[in-house]
Structures are given as C-alpha cells and as structure tokens.
Amino acid sequence: MAQNKKFLTNNNYYSEDYLVGMAVRACTYRGPVGERIDANTLMAMPIIDFLRICTRARYFLT
DSSP states (O other), rough: GGGGGGOOOSSGGGSHHHHHHHHHHHOBBBBBOOBBBBBBHHHSSSSSHHHHHHHHHHHHHH
C-alpha cells in the first residue's frame, strides 16, 4: 500500500515560497478596483488559511 502513495521530495520546488507563488498565479480573484492579490497579501492572511492554501497546493502537485 505504501508503494501506491506519492511523496514529495524535500527540495525548494515545494517550499512555502514556491507554493505561495503558485497559489497567487492561480488565483482569479480581483479586488474592487481590479487589483490581483500578491504574495504579500497571501502571507498576511491568518495562519490557518495560509496553511490550508499551501496544503491544497501540495496536493495539486502530487
């Protein structure tokens, strides 16, 4: 059963910075004046939301 699971390797492509960048590029939300969210906005979120987004990005990559 363990052979069927995919595991992420420990490299920079799966760091939080990479995952945040990927999430920012995938986000289609626009603010009231048309601005997109950026990495700073994402990192300023509450930690539980930030970790949830990073976890979803990791699942997307596997």
